[in-house]
Amino acid sequence: MNPIMEIKNLEKYFPITAGFFGRKVGDIRAVDNVSFDVLPKEILGIVGESGCGKTTLGKTILRLIEPTAGEILFEGKDVSTLGTSELKEFRKEAQMIYQDPYSSLDPRMTVYDIIGEPFDIHGELKSGEKKKVILRLMSEVGLAPFHIYRYPHEFSGGQRQRIGIARAIALKPKLIVADEPTSALDVSVQSKILNLLSDIQKEEGLTMLFITHDLSIVRHISDRVAVMYVGVVVEMGKEEQIFEKMYHPYTEALLSAAPIADPRRKRKRIILTGDVPTPANPPKGCRFHPRCRYAKENCATEIPQLRDMGDGHFVACHYPLI
Amino acid sequence: MADNLLEIKGLKTYFYTEDGIVRALEGIDLHIEQGETLGLVGESGCGKTVTALSVLRLVPDPPGKIIEGEILFEGVNLLALSESDMRQIRGNDISMIFQDPQSALNPVFTVDNQLREVIELHQGLDKKEARQKAIEMLDLVGIPDPEARVEDYPHQFSGGMKQRVMIAMALSCNPKMLIADEPTTNLDVTVQAQVLDMINNLRKELGTTVLLITHNLGVIAEMSDHVGVMYAGRLVEYGDADTIFHAPLHPYTIALHEAVPRVTEKKQKLGVIKGVVPNLIYPPSGCRFHPRCDFSTEVCEKEQPKGEWVGDHYVECWHRREGTKL
Numbered sequence: 001m002n003p004i005m006e007i008k009n010l011e012k013y014f015p016i017t018a019g020f021f022g023r024k025v026g027d028i029r030a031v032d033n034v035s036f037d038v039l040p041k042e043i044l045g046i047v048g049e050s051g052c053g054k055t056t057l058g059k060t061i062l063r064l065i066e067p068t069a070g071e072i073l074f075e076g077k078d079v080s081t082l083g084t085s086e087l088k089e090f091r092k093e094a095q096m097i098y099q100d101p102y103s104s105l106d107p108r109m110t111v112y113d114i115i116g117e118p119f120d121i122h123g124e125l126k127s128g129e130k131k132k133v134i135l136r137l138m139s140e141v142g143l144a145p146f147h148i149y150r151y152p153h154e155f156s157g158g159q160r161q162r163i164g165i166a167r168a169i170a171l172k173p174k175l176i177v178a179d180e181p182t183s184a185l186d187v188s189v190q191s192k193i194l195n196l197l198s199d200i201q202k203e204e205g206l207t208m209l210f211i212t213h214d215l216s217i218v219r220h221i222s223d224r225v226a227v228m229y230v231g232v233v234v235e236m237g238k239e240e241q242i243f244e245k246m247y248h249p250y251t252e253a254l255l256s257a258a259p260i261a262d263p264r265r266k267r268k269r270i271i272l273t274g275d276v277p278t279p280a281n282p283p284k285g286c287r288f289h290p291r292c293r294y295a296k297e298n299c300a301t302e303i304p305q306l307r308d309m310g311d312g313h314f315v316a317c318h319y320p321l322i
Numbered sequence: 323m324a325d326n327l328l329e330i331k332g333l334k335t336y337f338y339t340e341d342g343i344v345r346a347l348e349g350i351d352l353h354i355e356q357g358e359t360l361g362l363v364g365e366s367g368c369g370k371t372v373t374a375l376s377v378l379r380l381v382p383d384p385p386g387k388i389i390e391g392e393i394l395f396e397g398v399n400l401l402a403l404s405e406s407d408m409r410q411i412r413g414n415d416i417s418m419i420f421q422d423p424q425s426a427l428n429p430v431f432t433v434d435n436q437l438r439e440v441i442e443l444h445q446g447l448d449k450k451e452a453r454q455k456a457i458e459m460l461d462l463v464g465i466p467d468p469e470a471r472v473e474d475y476p477h478q479f480s481g482g483m484k485q486r487v488m489i490a491m492a493l494s495c496n497p498k499m500l501i502a503d504e505p506t507t508n509l510d511v512t513v514q515a516q517v518l519d520m521i522n523n524l525r526k527e528l529g530t531t532v533l534l535i536t537h538n539l540g541v542i543a544e545m546s547d548h549v550g551v552m553y554a555g556r557l558v559e560y561g562d563a564d565t566i567f568h569a570p571l572h573p574y575t576i577a578l579h580e581a582v583p584r585v586t587e588k589k590q591k592l593g594v595i596k597g598v599v600p601n602l603i604y605p606p607s608g609c610r611f612h613p614r615c616d617f618s619t620e621v622c623e624k625e626q627p628k629g630e631w632v633g634d635h636y637v638e639c640w641h642r643r644e645g646t647k648l
Binding site: 049050156158186187188189190191192194195213215216217219220221239240243253254255256257258259260261262263264265266269271272275276 | 365366480482483510511512513514515516518519537538539540541542543544546563564567568577578579581582583584585586588589591592593594595598599
């Protein structure tokens, strides 16, 4: 299958400045030399702890922030070099769902305005059709027709997230980046939103990048999973490869740390010592080596490259767990 | 049967707001045995935190008020104590750690300063002894190089380290009971594992009884001996952890389990609870869960179900789901 999107050596550095003149003293390497493919109609989960660069990666892919270096090929075209009018066309194809349903909706716009705005910008609908289309989108995400002229503050968190989803799918995009869409929601609301997202993904044949820190959510929703650590992808593969026979020591530790909702299953936790390093000053060599219990000498000096272990399972480690 | 360290009987806590009376706790009965960890689970607004604040009598008044009930700690009713006696209980006998360590620590004082304040106040040690004790406590919660770190300000610690400092502070007077309100909710999963592990070890070492409040069923399963499930200001089910996770009786508990994705298996579809959490100014009549329940009948709408004990297992429902296996 040809990939819908190819990420090649993508980098995003944020400068650290100091002093009155804003002299540059270093870089925060939020995304550092990341390469992977996204297949059509798959849900690719991107999982990692805070500060690992997963949100920056999602935003850079949509060019909501400019990449420092690297290529983002969407259906063969490099997104990072698009001009203004081409970029506008690309925006129709690729949309984002945000984490916080409270701050991602304009409080002065009604549901009609919010879901209708993409059509206004891209001028695709005759004015007579607009309301009909908006009502159809609303019913698709589970909002009642009488909600159409209400404002965001009149809705609960889950309903607001539904408005955000309706806005994202309005122009029938091919790709959606969903950044922690349920982390602000309660368990019973979270399950409804996750079900809605996977239904919509199937019905519309969408490709989705699902960014989250929650391992149980990523397992539930993803076809394939990429695990990030301090700006790099350390392991990538099918959902069952990552969760059942992981190769990377970080993936192993991360999974063992996730609490299991079953008191009968007591497993041995691998307790990592220390904290996640800062991407402003990442460890040399393998970024995980100071916390890795299998680390050997060359881990501190040589950067492991992401390599194919067979059957589409990639790992960046000198000594993968086999 | 083990002795109960804490017994809550018929507790009602209301908030008198401009919009009306929020019936946050509508008659809660709960007990915690000496030395155990009790997990309290429920969605936001179900009254978990209000229960904890009521025990410490820290419910903000106004608008909050404890209307009715008894909170017996070692047989003494905390609600009948004077404010100065209550101060002796807080910190000395019962202490609490909060969800957000960032806002619970004072940014303009060093950790030494804040730890010593507690120790000097409650244990009557002088400055030098208190400092020694502060360093011991930091060492106990696993902060490397405690002699040097004690001089640091909160912003110099990471999130997980700040939560350790909070725990050091809470345990510095060797309390009989520790209330932990969502202690790991803001932490990364690997750091969460460190903190939970530490709470478990300290609890064994010091024999502290723990009331753990969280919305995360995984954390509950890993930490708790007994589990209480709360919904809209009521305790709807209580039992030992194995029963609550494998043979629950209340439809809400079952629905909650089915709605949660698992890290150990891939479910085809997540369970869904219809409707939304009720507004507690106008709570539903009868059983508060009935508008969202798949099994509700006329009686559920009219009458609050009477709680029933089956051995160690308490459930509040007209139509218990016997024989559910999860």
